[in-house]
Amino acid sequence: MEDLFSNDKMRSEVKARIETLRRQLHEHNYNYYVLSQPTISDFEFDALMRQLAELEKQYPEFYDPNSPTMRVGSDINKNFVQVQHRYPMLSLQNTYTEGEISDFFNRVKRSLNEEFEIVCELKFDGTSISLIYENGRLLRAITRGDGKQGDDVTANVRTIRNIPLVLKGDKIPAYVEVRGEILMPWSVFEELNREREAQEEPLFANPRNAASGTLKMQDPKAVASRRLESYIYYLMGEELPSGSHFENMEIARGWGLHVSPTMKKCRSLEEVLQFLSFWEVERKNLPVATDGVVLKVDSLSQQRNLGSTSKFPRWAIAYKFNAEKALTRLESVTYQVGRTGAVTPVANLEPVLLSGTTVKRASLYNEDAIRTLDLHIGDMVYVEKGGEIIPKITGVDKASRAPGGERVEFATNCPDCGTPLLRNEDEAVHYCPNSENCPPQIKGRIEHFVTRKAMNITIGPETIGLLYDKGLIRDAADLYELRFEDLVRLDRWAETSARNLLASIEKSKKVPYERVLFALGIRFVGETVAQKLASAFHYIDLLAAATVEQLTSVEEIGERIAQSVSDFFRNPRSVEFVERLKAHGLQFRLSEDALATRSDRLAGLTVVISGTFELHSRDEYKAMILQHGGKNSGSVSKNTDFILAGENMGPAKLEKAEKLGVKIIDEKTFLTMIGKES
Numbered sequence: 315m316e317d318l319f320s321n322d323k324m325r326s327e328v329k330a331r332i333e334t335l336r337r338q339l340h341e342h343n344y345n346y347y348v349l350s351q352p353t354i355s356d357f358e359f360d361a362l363m364r365q366l367a368e369l370e371k372q373y374p375e376f377y378d379p380n381s382p383t384m385r386v387g388s389d390i391n392k393n394f395v396q397v398q399h400r401y402p403m404l405s406l407q408n409t410y411t412e413g414e415i416s417d418f419f420n421r422v423k424r425s426l427n428e429e430f431e432i433v434c435e436l437k438f439d440g441t442s443i444s445l446i447y448e449n450g451r452l453l454r455a456i457t458r459g460d461g462k463q464g465d466d467v468t469a470n471v472r473t474i475r476n477i478p479l480v481l482k483g484d485k486i487p488a489y490v491e492v493r494g495e496i497l498m499p500w501s502v503f504e505e506l507n508r509e510r511e512a513q514e515e516p517l518f519a520n521p522r523n524a525a526s527g528t529l530k531m532q533d534p535k536a537v538a539s540r541r542l543e544s545y546i547y548y549l550m551g552e553e554l555p556s557g558s559h560f561e562n563m564e565i566a567r568g569w570g571l572h573v574s575p576t577m578k579k580c581r582s583l584e585e586v587l588q589f590l591s592f593w594e595v596e597r598k599n600l601p602v603a604t605d606g607v608v609l610k611v612d613s614l615s616q617q618r619n620l621g622s623t624s625k626f627p628r629w630a631i632a633y634k635f636n637a638e639k640a641l642t643r644l645e646s647v648t649y650q651v652g653r654t655g656a657v658t659p660v661a662n663l664e665p666v667l668l669s670g671t672t673v674k675r676a677s678l679y680n681e682d683a684i685r686t687l688d689l690h691i692g693d694m695v696y697v698e699k700g701g702e703i704i705p706k707i708t709g710v711d712k713a714s715r716a717p718g719g720e721r722v723e724f725a726t727n728c729p730d731c732g733t734p735l736l737r738n739e740d741e742a743v744h745y746c747p748n749s750e751n752c753p754p755q756i757k758g759r760i761e762h763f764v765t766r767k768a769m770n771i772t773i774g775p776e777t778i779g780l781l782y783d784k785g786l787i788r789d790a791a792d793l794y795e796l797r798f799e800d801l802v803r804l805d806r807w808a809e810t811s812a813r814n815l816l817a818s819i820e821k822s823k824k825v826p827y828e829r830v831l832f833a834l835g836i837r838f839v840g841e842t843v844a845q846k847l848a849s850a851f852h853y854i855d856l857l858a859a860a861t862v863e864q865l866t867s868v869e870e871i872g873e874r875i876a877q878s879v880s881d882f883f884r885n886p887r888s889v890e891f892v893e894r895l896k897a898h899g900l901q902f903r904l905s906e907d908a909l910a911t912r913s914d915r916l917a918g919l920t921v922v923i924s925g926t927f928e929l930h931s932r933d934e935y936k937a938m939i940l941q942h943g944g945k946n947s948g949s950v951s952k953n954t955d956f957i958l959a960g961e962n963m964g965p966a967k968l969e970k971a972e973k974l975g976v977k978i979i980d981e982k983t984f985l986t987m988i989g990k991e992s
């Protein structure tokens with residue numbers, strides 16, 4: 315009995331772990347592909363993905379066709395028209411080790427059981443594109459999207475100078491799909507970031523994000539000014555000029571397409587490995603970012619024989635270069651205080667060149683990280699960039715340590731307000747408890763309040779700093795009390811900038827309730843939590859009066875969030891803050907529109923969503939269920955009232971549903987149920 319019980323317990327833990335990983339990976343995919351703003355490094359992302367794949371392999375009963383391991387991360391953006399791909403656009407299986415490259419080579423050899431050649435190409439680190447040429451003319455350009463359909467970005471792609479609008483030469487098929495990568499050269503990227511810094515706009519983490527962000531802009535003229543480039547790496551179609559991928563690329567070059575001259579045909583594993591080590595170093599001299607090498611079986615008929623999975627072809631693999639390292643001197647450690655009071659140590663370094671940019675600072679995370687490294691001022695340290703925003707210190711060259719360097723000890727007091735720092739037993743972070751009067755915390759809260767996803771007020775951190783220093787703002791509510799006279803009196807402030815700022819502040823009074831709720835900066839209340847709270851508590855007084863218990867009864871609102879919300883509204887300072895914002899006319903209740911689309915048609919019903927949909931996204935269906943009073947649950951049980959099922963419903967869910975006799979409803983029926991035209 316006991317054994318069974320612990321087995322069950324383990325299984326439910328595994329299931330929870332799998333679900334958490336899936337949720338995290340979906341979120342990271344969204345940040346990466348749609349927002350072009352990743353929050354973790356590729357290496358970390360790949361590690362999570364591997365963990366999930368491993369668990370799914372071990373526990374096939376938790377199969378889900380929507381798992382991030384089964385699909386290409388989607389870049390689809392509702393501002394564009396979506397177009398179906400004639401041939402799916404897949405991702406690439408990737409590895410960081412030569413061992414797995416040799417495994418790949420041997421697997422191909424075994425499967426084909428005949429002679430084959432491997433084409434080695436650089437893996438250009440941009441965003442993929444499919445160019446459709448009909449009778450030699452560029453008809454359409456589509457992003458990878460979710461692999462099955464992508465965004466039509468033709469107008470933007472037409473502005474890219476090395477993409478010909480008309481192909482030249484002969485042997486051009488009536489229909490050909492040209493696959494390639496859109497890149498932003500290092501030089502353009504650095505210039506763009508310099509401009510953005512001057513304008514107080516958020517910087518792009520790397521050229522890849524800059525390229526994908528640019529391709530999704532709404533104004534082709536702006537795209538043209540960003541000087542993107544294309545690198546072509548594959549042709550698709552029924553009447554390709556050659557049965558060899560390598561030859562097709564040479565012919566495509568003749569048509570005027572930009573194909574990198576760095577590709578090479580290899581016969582042996584040794585040649586392949588040589589290519590890898592040569593380009594691992596040499597790529598640093600290229601004008602564009604590369605993050606690895608792609609190996610492809612050359613013969614198209616052999617490619618067909620090897621086939622593909624739902625996510626990547628079996629005839630290709632990507633070898634990813636390990637993050638580049640640099641050695642430099644640690645000059646000092648300073649501390650940054652965020653809006654929640656969390657204190658982050660920052661290493662100030664002797665400037666050093668790393669992956670094409672000069673690095674002067676690196677993140678040190680927390681006290682434990684510093685201890686582990688055993689850092690001393692003056693140490694020679696290794697910095698790595700692993701595709702992320704801020705480089706990090708990964709090691710110390712202890713052999714070269716000079717005597718007398720002071721050991722780095724974590725600060726005991728807040729660098730800004732002097733308050734002794736606290737550290738929670740179970741957390742690695744230190745924080746400054748003086749939330750009310752600590753300047754960086756105050757400024758940080760105002761910065762959060764004005765961000766695009768919150769109140770969307772056009773004001774940068776430097777201006778906030780200036781207004782704060784001049785005593786004009788002490789919290790975000792003060793923004794609504796700024797006067798034209800105060801602003802124009804400031805140094806170098808033109809009347810137009812003052813007017814623009816005031817107009818932007820005025821406009822923010824129309825921002826809907828859920829975003830205002832997010833702007834308040836309540837701990838743990840992010841964008842989606844704010845939406846959930848807003849639809850459960852239609853106006854702020856209801857929310858303020860809610861007990862922890864009432865809060866946790868809302869789907870996905872846990873104890874921690876509920877406690878934080880409750881604490882916020884029990885604090886007289888925040889109550890006063892909200893009252894002042896109310897007096898300035900901000901939106902503190904759900905709009906008529908949002909209310910009008912609500913009903914209680916699904917009241918008391920628990921709905922499970924499964925499969926892939928055509929008419930709306932999963933998230934939209936989730937929102938609809940909530941809007942109509944229903945509850946969305948992740949797994950089928952005897953409490954499930956019905957399953958909203960799309961295509962490819964998970965077999966485990968299907969089986970369970972049949973066993974329990976749970977109704978299965980398709981999209982159209984569901985939309986009729988909630989009184990929505992499909």
Ligand SMILES: NC(=O)c1ccc[n+]([C@@H]2O[C@H](COP(=O)([O-])OP(=O)(O)OC[C@H]3O[C@@H](n4cnc5c(N)ncnc54)[C@H](O)[C@@H]3O)[C@@H](O)[C@H]2O)c1
Nearest residue numbers: 342346352354355356359405406435436437438442547608
């Ligand atoms: N950091 C994050 O939050 C985050 C989130 C999602 C994805 N990622 C990263 O993205 C990767 C997955 O992205 P992906 O699916 O786009 O795969 P990928 O970028 O690793 O590889 C596939 C892509 O490589 C490109 N490519 C470049 N040169 C090529 C060539 N010569 N031949 C063929 N293709 C070439 C193509 O656009 C293709 O779609 C992950 O490995 C991860 O590192 C990171």
Ligand SMILES: [Zn+2]
Nearest residue numbers: 728731746752
């Ligand atoms: Zn402080």
